[in-house]
Amino acid sequence: MFAVVDALGHGVVAQAVADRARAALSGAALDRGVVSLIEQAHEALKGTRGAALTLGVYTAGTRSIELAGVGNVQVRSLSRSLPFVAAPGVVGSRVSRVRSTTIELLPNETVLIASDGLPRRTSATLEDAPDADALCEHMLSLAHAHDDATVMLVRMERPQPC
Numbered sequence: 001m002f003a004v005v006d007a008l009g010h011g012v013v014a015q016a017v018a019d020r021a022r023a024a025l026s027g028a029a030l031d032r033g034v035v036s037l038i039e040q041a042h043e044a045l046k047g048t049r050g051a052a053l054t055l056g057v058y059t060a061g062t063r064s065i066e067l068a069g070v071g072n073v074q075v076r077s078l079s080r081s082l083p084f085v086a087a088p089g090v091v092g093s094r095v096s097r098v099r100s101t102t103i104e105l106l107p108n109e110t111v112l113i114a115s116d117g118l119p120r121r122t123s124a125t126l127e128d129a130p131d132a133d134a135l136c137e138h139m140l141s142l143a144h145a146h147d148d149a150t151v152m153l154v155r156m157e158r159p160q161p162c
């Protein structure tokens with residue numbers, strides 16, 4: 001599982017909300033699906049200011065990721081447009097119509113999960129950046145000055161034949 005949590009607000013209060021979401025997700029059973037994971041995080045964040053949350057579960061056998069999200073944490077691929085749309089709402093206070101989207105990854109496809117501190121569109125490509133760390137640095141250099149920003153890069157490389 002991978003997840004990006006963007007708690008409302010800033011500083012230690014937002015950190016506490018993100019930590020609570022992480023604790024709820026860390027022990028969660030992955031086989032119940034991503035919508036169930038969102039619901040568990042929603043329960044855990046009740047009484048807080050809440051968060052935007054997008055998460056995915058990777059299944060190696062099918063090379064697929066199942067995604068679900070609430071609020072402004074976007075998912076995009078450097079190879080194509082993805083059919084993922086996060087549901088409106090705030091995890092912890094109001095969540096509705098959460099749906100999962102399953103994507104079969106292309107060979108060497110790079111998927112970015114980015115909080116709304118980053119521009120919605122970017123021309124960033126792997127050609128701009130020699131490796132994953134450099135690409136994340138490049139993305140963060142585009143961040144809005146007024147907001148926290150998080151970017152996660154997911155790339156599943158094919159196992160080498162032995």
Ligand SMILES: [Mn+2]
Binds near residue numbers: 117
């Ligand atoms: Mn934000």
